[in-house]
Amino acid sequence: MGTLSFSMSFSVLLLATASWLAESKTYWGDIQVMKELKNSLDPNSVSPGSCLSSWDFSVDPCDSLFSEKFTCGFRCDVSVSELSRVTELSLDQAGYSGSLSTTSWNLPYLETADLSNNFFSGSIPESLSNLTRLIRLGLSRNSFSGEIPTSIGSLSSLEELYLDYNNLEGTIPASFNGLSSLKRLEIQSNKLTGEFPELGSLKNLYFLDASDNAISGKLPAILPTSLVQISMRNNNLQGTVPESLKLLSYLQVVDLSHNKLSGSVPSFVFSHPSLQQLTLSFNQFTSIQQPAPTNDNNIFSSQLIAVDISNNELQGMLPLFMALMPKLSALSLENNKFTGMIPTEYAIRVAVPGPGIAPFQRLLLGGNYLFGAIPRSLLELQPGSANVRLADNCLYRCPFSFFFCQGARQKSLVECNRFTPVIP
Template structure:
């Protein structure tokens, strides 16, 4: 039945292409026809975008209200000077609805040479991504996320020099990240998360001079944290991979970075003071690693930290942090969320933590979330905590499973403490 339908549509295509009333370039009509024919017919409902593609009508004929009602956009090619006939219209955008289409992405998509946007996200397409995608020289947005594509990322995608958004997330793509992607100097967003990608990040990534957002989370990426990344990055997420080694001290080279998430990897050593000296960092998540201590900035740098830090949230839970709680963390002016759960921190809770959590001060953001549970903290609570009331600034906190000898059960954040045998 599929083959018969394809033959009939081919006859219609020939009729449209030879008709003086045709508005769409014949090569584009053929590519659209092949794209539709690569989809499982059982998923082509009449109310869906692809279900409305009726090739007895011209795809770019805006007067048709029942065919090609959604999914494509067309534009006219520039007319050459002195030409006697108007050029055909070209398909410049395909944005399909997330209707659950099954099938594959036809290699004929590479013949849509005027295409600027291709979005088939949120469906159930499978198979390999066609290498012909690399022929779409004008493409600015490519989003195939949320499907079931497998195999490797085509090297040919590195030819898409106009590309600004590349979405490959939530598929089953495997292999290494091609070094050719480093040639995408116009790319602003790269989503690779939730695949099966392995190997190291390409060493030439700094050449991606326009990249703002990079999310390669939930893969199998190995090696150390890259020593050099695009300096333009604003958000970087590499959580839930297999990175090892230490965080570099040159994070400040990414001067625009606001969000860093490297949680659930195998990073170790010091949580470097460059995080707190960074001019833009606001949210840092290093939970679920093997960091052993928090590096305190030197005396000369401390005024820069206390006055200039942009840090709003820090999650360093479930590491191997030892030593006392660093007082300077409670002096970060904008810090409102701090989680150090599940470490081996000891000593008493510094007074600065209680002041920032309970007592408000002009120009200082109070701590609204403070999680210190699951450590080896000892001694009595600082007095301001004992004056806590439901109207206080502290909204969510836990000091449970420590060795605090005076944490009243009346305070909701105290909880049960460790038995004395574990605290000795």
């Protein structure tokens, strides 16, 4: 480093060439970290000729940026800070393999550690908790296995945690409640089991993705009120949608598809003050609660743009109130057990919705037991004007010449009468 007011931090990135200036020599502590990092990996996993294999430390990394020696896969920066401060460590997309150990890192001021998109294997080191000022930790898309260390919960300065796309097992540590600064948590695509812990103490968490695991039990009764997006699709969640969701006044996206949720879809999700996307497909819901037309629960002020409740066990008539939600443009209710006729309001919403009302650009009603004639306004639709699907119902005269009837024939009269004997 040049002076006490400047320090040299390094990032290990996938860069084919270095095209920037670096006037200072590499701080000795940074070189030591690079040595220890290389020594922590299995030598047999470092491919000959790879970026990592070029690190022989015979020359100063920053002084040799424009030579053929020690220039592959790293960047030297000059930043104003303390002399011994290391601010960023990244092996993102470098394609390295082996196990990772932080026993000898000794990086008390490391703020960003991004080791994503590699082939690192083994367990996540408990010693990560020694990086007390860590703000961002990225371990995505590796082959880490074992349990998530409970010690991670002590990183009170951590704002972003990425553990997604690994082979992590066990339960989600309740110690995560200690991540008081956490804003983004991504643990999707692992093998996590057990119940999801209540994380109501995380007052700053706005993004949560725990999809594609084996999480069981009910949805937490208490969730961070700061949440903007929650995704827990493709798990083993049971029970109903918790009432606590209506207390999340910033919530915009909910994806709970591909679970085992049952009962009624609660009415509050349709009149939520901020919710824009609701995905509850591939569950076991049997009914939809209709919102009451009160000042506190008004569907006319709904912010919903897209609703997908397909592939459930929903019965009864198509919910008329959904045609009255002004911003709704994508509605999927296909592959349920709805019966009755297609409401005229649905058809008008596709063809001529009226001023200030978003048209149904997607209306998927196939795979039900809808009967009767197709509304006239739908018959006038041209291919490409909207995505409408009415296949596999009990509709009278729905030939393939209509684009919205294509994909599957209508059910047989025997099957339709077996399900709904009153079909004319």
